[in-house]
Amino acid sequence: MTKLEASLLDILKEDCRIPLEKMAVMTGTSLEEVAAAIDSLEKRKIILRYSPMINWDRTDRERVEAMIEVRVTPQRDMGFDAIARRIYRFDEVKSVYLMSGSYDLLVLVEARTLKELAAFVSAKLSPLETVTGTATSFVLKRYKEEGVIFESDDADHRLVISP
Amino acid sequence: MNYDQYLNSRISAVPPSGIRRFFDLAASRKEAISLGVGEPDFKTPYPFRDAAINSLVDGETQYTGNRGLIELRQEISLYLSGRYQINYRPETEILVTIGASEAIDLVLRALISDGDEVLVPDPSYVSYAPGVIFAGGVPVPVETRQEDDFRLKAETLEKKITEKSKLLILPYPNNPTGAVMGKEDLEAVAEVVRRHDLLVISDEIYSELVYDNHMHVAFASLPDMWERTITINGFSKSFAMTGWRVGYACGPEEIIAVMNKIHQYAIMCAPRQGQVAATAALRLGRENNYESVTVMRESYDRRRRLMVTAFHDMGLECFVPYGAFYVFPSITRTGMSSEEFCSALLQEKDVAAVPGNAFGASGEGHIRCCYATAVDKINIALERIAAFVSAHS
Numbered sequence A: 001m002t003k004l005e006a007s008l009l010d011i012l013k014e015d016c017r018i019p020l021e022k023m024a025v026m027t028g029t030s031l032e033e034v035a036a037a038i039d040s041l042e043k044r045k046i047i048l049r050y051s052p053m054i055n056w057d058r059t060d061r062e063r064v065e066a067m068i069e070v071r072v073t074p075q076r077d078m079g080f081d082a083i084a085r086r087i088y089r090f091d092e093v094k095s096v097y098l099m100s101g102s103y104d105l106l107v108l109v110e111a112r113t114l115k116e117l118a119a120f121v122s123a124k125l126s127p128l129e130t131v132t133g134t135a136t137s138f139v140l141k142r143y144k145e146e147g148v149i150f151e152s153d154d155a156d157h158r159l160v161i162s163p
Numbered sequence B: 001m002n003y004d005q006y007l008n009s010r011i012s013a014v015p016p017s018g019i020r021r022f023f024d025l026a027a028s029r030k031e032a033i034s035l036g037v038g039e040p041d042f043k044t045p046y047p048f049r050d051a052a053i054n055s056l057v058d059g060e061t062q063y064t065g066n067r068g069l070i071e072l073r074q075e076i077s078l079y080l081s082g083r084y085q086i087n088y089r090p091e092t093e094i095l096v097t098i099g100a101s102e103a104i105d106l107v108l109r110a111l112i113s114d115g116d117e118v119l120v121p122d123p124s125y126v127s128y129a130p131g132v133i134f135a136g137g138v139p140v141p142v143e144t145r146q147e148d149d150f151r152l153k154a155e156t157l158e159k160k161i162t163e164k165s166k167l168l169i170l171p172y173p174n175n176p177t178g179a180v181m182g183k184e185d186l187e188a189v190a191e192v193v194r195r196h197d198l199l200v201i202s203d204e205i206y207s208e209l210v211y212d213n214h215m216h217v218a219f220a221s222l223p224d225m226w227e228r229t230i231t232i233n234g235f236s237k238s239f240a241m242t243g244w245r246v247g248y249a250c251g252p253e254e255i256i257a258v259m260n261k262i263h264q265y266a267i268m269c270a271p272r273q274g275q276v277a278a279t280a281a282l283r284l285g286r287e288n289n290y291e292s293v294t295v296m297r298e299s300y301d302r303r304r305r306l307m308v309t310a311f312h313d314m315g316l317e318c319f320v321p322y323g324a325f326y327v328f329p330s331i332t333r334t335g336m337s338s339e340e341f342c343s344a345l346l347q348e349k350d351v352a353a354v355p356g357n358a359f360g361a362s363g364e365g366h367i368r369c370c371y372a373t374a375v376d377k378i379n380i381a382l383e384r385i386a387a388f389v390s391a392h393s
Helices: A003-014 A020-027 A031-043 A081-088 A114-125 B018-027 B046-057 B070-084 B099-111 B128-134 B154-159 B183-195 B253-266 B272-288 B291-313 B338-349 B375-391
Strands: A064-072 A093-098 A105-111 A131-138 B094-097 B117-122 B138-143 B165-170 B199-203 B229-234 B247-250 B367-370
Touching (some): A003 B291, A064 A114, B070 B272, B094 B099, B094 B253, B099 B229, B099 B253, B117 B128, B138 B154, B154 B183, B247 B253
Parallel strands (some): B117 B138
Antiparallel strands (some): A064 A131, B094 B247
């Protein structure tokens, strides 16, 4: 990764709506160079998408989230990849990680209601032939995600004018 | 009761800070975007805060030694030698103070006798000239100009020297202009200092905030200048620790001892938790190559470019600052004075900037804008200033 690419990622992770012209000014490069660098970051799948960070708790949308620890039997030649693929294709699944420790896969699931989520575990996840056990924990409150503190007081406490 | 007869006439003679008046005006406009701040918009990095929290949990609530925690002075010594190639002995040549501000006050009081002249580059930070007067000295402004990138020129300095000149204050990187002094610039000044047997107060509080491949050069690192220099620095700007109030002065043992005499009678010691946090800042910095400072500097640098470019696009003369976190554009094109411009900008567009003349007569015709503010706010403020400038040109 070049220095320019690193700077652009720093800028974009804070605010991905900054116009290319401004990014060119901020990094001291040309518009063309910035456009080419971002294009390259996208092509190399370093930037996957530009999405807002949403605090759903402040909306009226019904939503439950759970983290499910899943124990599985790895398959010959495929290891954990095949079963991970089976699991992440479900729409309810937001993230899947292969973990070290007492279980194998950590699955983050989102559904509208508790009932839907329970149905996902009992009807879709548990019956998979290589899944040997699950432990579901519900998310009660989100404090911080991707470096953003959800309930923080962002007010600027500095003096308006200081020497 | 009329208190005038009781008040110290030397102090009363100094007018209140020009910034203060503007502060009251700006504070009354709650929705204004402020480019008038003089401190980082980062919070103190959490590991430094955590060190102070742990110290409180452990009940470390006592005075420290007058000169400051020895661990902190050792870290300061390592920091200055590693970073700027200047060597100070932690035991005798370093004094920890309540911010660099106290260090400036102490050194002025330790060195100035009645009537001594102190050369102060103009424009500069607001406290130098009043501090000199409080100490019984006479401040002598030395003009710096936009066409010289606001660097102190040896010729201009030399013209202001009289037989009463004793001290030179060197505030670089500079607040409010953002000017930096390169090695050659400093060497020319050092020649004048040597020739006229001056002492130098080098206020290097913005030493970490230099951009575009400029390197900060500590004045005391120049040949023969160590013995003539009191180096002042602190944690407020570089480490985003303004509210902790921790700074330091370093210099020859004999001068530090006199400063410590005032400090021990007037102050006792800098607050302990601030010293603990500062120790953590330097220790962690030494271990991770000042990662948090680098992150902040790179962020300021991007916003610096944004602001300078915007002023150029507005058609205002704006020299490119290579240090601190201020830009200092000229607003003479509008025909307004600095104060008129800032008052009208605040009232018409809800943007606060600081009139350049608050920093000395040479600052007239300029405004100081701080870019240590969120990018979205900077962009809105700059759009408003652009509209204001085009309406008044």
